[in-house]
Amino acid sequence: MVKFSIRALNIWFDAVHALKNVTMDITANEVLSIIGPANSGKTAFLRMLNRLNELSENFRMSGEVKLSRGNIKDMDTELLRKRVGMVFALPLPLPLSIFGNVAYGIKMHGIKNEKRQREIIKQALKQAYLWEEVKDRLDESAFKLSGGQQQRLCIARTLALKPDVILFDEPCSGLDPISTAKVEEAMLRLKTDYTIVLVTNNVKQAARVGDKTAFFLSGELVEIDKTDKIFTTPTDKRTDGYIRGKFG
Amino acid sequence: MRKFREFFIEKLILICGLAAIFFVVLIFLFLLKEGLSVFGTVSPLKFLLGKSWYPISEPAQLGILPLILGSLLVTLGAAAISIPIGVACAVYIAEIAPLKIKEVLKSGIELLAAIPSVVLGFIGMVTLVPWVKSMFHLPTGLTALSGSIMLAFMAMPTIVSIAEDALYSVPKSYKEGALALGATHWQAIYRVILPAASSGILAAVMLGIGRVIGETMAVMMITGNAAVIPQSILVPIRTLTATIAAEMGEAVVGSEHYFALFAVGIVLFVMSFAINVTADLFLHKKK
Numbered sequence: 001m002v003k004f005s006i007r008a009l010n011i012w013f014d015a016v017h018a019l020k021n022v023t024m025d026i027t028a029n030e031v032l033s034i035i036g037p038a039n040s041g042k043t044a045f046l047r048m049l050n051r052l053n054e055l056s057e058n059f060r061m062s063g064e065v066k067l068s069r070g071n072i073k074d075m076d077t078e079l080l081r082k083r084v085g086m087v088f089a090l091p092l093p094l095p096l097s098i099f100g101n102v103a104y105g106i107k108m109h110g111i112k113n114e115k116r117q118r119e120i121i122k123q124a125l126k127q128a129y130l131w132e133e134v135k136d137r138l139d140e141s142a143f144k145l146s147g148g149q150q151q152r153l154c155i156a157r158t159l160a161l162k163p164d165v166i167l168f169d170e171p172c173s174g175l176d177p178i179s180t181a182k183v184e185e186a187m188l189r190l191k192t193d194y195t196i197v198l199v200t201n202n203v204k205q206a207a208r209v210g211d212k213t214a215f216f217l218s219g220e221l222v223e224i225d226k227t228d229k230i231f232t233t234p235t236d237k238r239t240d241g242y243i244r245g246k247f248g
Numbered sequence: 249m250r251k252f253r254e255f256f257i258e259k260l261i262l263i264c265g266l267a268a269i270f271f272v273v274l275i276f277l278f279l280l281k282e283g284l285s286v287f288g289t290v291s292p293l294k295f296l297l298g299k300s301w302y303p304i305s306e307p308a309q310l311g312i313l314p315l316i317l318g319s320l321l322v323t324l325g326a327a328a329i330s331i332p333i334g335v336a337c338a339v340y341i342a343e344i345a346p347l348k349i350k351e352v353l354k355s356g357i358e359l360l361a362a363i364p365s366v367v368l369g370f371i372g373m374v375t376l377v378p379w380v381k382s383m384f385h386l387p388t389g390l391t392a393l394s395g396s397i398m399l400a401f402m403a404m405p406t407i408v409s410i411a412e413d414a415l416y417s418v419p420k421s422y423k424e425g426a427l428a429l430g431a432t433h434w435q436a437i438y439r440v441i442l443p444a445a446s447s448g449i450l451a452a453v454m455l456g457i458g459r460v461i462g463e464t465m466a467v468m469m470i471t472g473n474a475a476v477i478p479q480s481i482l483v484p485i486r487t488l489t490a491t492i493a494a495e496m497g498e499a500v501v502g503s504e505h506y507f508a509l510f511a512v513g514i515v516l517f518v519m520s521f522a523i524n525v526t527a528d529l530f531l532h533k534k535k
Contacts, residue, residue: 078431
């Protein structure tokens, strides 16, 4: 089943043409990894999916992006962003307790009953593989957690909103290998219930967790295919060059 | 030769820096020496809590409670007006206004800061004072309220520009994080950006109040200068600053009155010093 369908998408920031005529589908309950060197447009693409690009005043676009057949342009941004959650490169806990961080989003969306909140938060923390580590200290400040724990807290915060899709923007770029492994494990488990789009600078990570992989270069989608195919017999020479580390 | 020049310049800068501190200490010592001698004739408690200020009657009555209360009343009134408006204005400039309006507003605020206080006082005297008089059916419009409104205008540029800086320096990623969770713009401002900038905003407020409490000319012109304990905000009052400015010229050097005015200066100094230190604490907490 197709979750996102993107047709002839172009993005400009002032005169910079950040994405050029991208057409692709994102399948539900899969992990799509997006790889590419810096300035290849992969983050702009990701931020298109929850309309976060619109925060820049110089942003323009053409083409269309549909989420389950509805054009995202016609959706309410708050509701779209609830359905399409995002986890950022740097873990970004809010200056609240561990509980407060996860509760923040659901409170905002109108769930006031405290018992219900506790249930949702427990479930979200479990899904993010954090529950066992924090269950006895939910009232401590979120800043006391380690970097990897903070990132999983941010994942839990997104999960608590029960989204359809989760976007990961280089989620492990600031983490050590063990924390990275935990975050990857969480992603693999999550794909049974969610659709995941992962932007990463780590080609090996893309190979480990992606069902499909897309390769972007200077704003163009060079190739998208099954991860095995991309990493063994890519169609395009440029893809081959990048995954072998010849550039980028 | 180069080493010598380096040495010379370094010492020159050191001397300049020390001179600034040296003069401040000197001024403070002078203030203390002149002010403390008043306590030979009146006890500190009686001075601070005395209810009447008749410095040239015989014997002189030197109680500055009405002046302290006058200053506090005007300051609180000004704070009540300028803090909500100033912070709201800062939020609008930092978060909501489109780029062009933002620039116009910012230069407008700077212009407001550039108006000399005596000019503001003068404008207040001919516009605000008659308005307050007819609005509340008072015998005179020279009241604490007029002073508060006028001072609110003076505190606002400080509050707006420092609070705006604090809001602006909240990392953009905080806002994006909140929005990515489906927060509306206002929810992101209210629950994430404002709390993250709170220490800077508090510092802005304290500095604004510091400006108000030390202001002299405008309050002297429009608060009526009656040294009585105020019963409401709609009566004439007199502030510590206005007292010094109005009476220093006619006090006989070396008289009780003269020393008492210096003591008033000490009280004022302590008050604004406390406010500035508080503001500093908030600013440092931020870093």
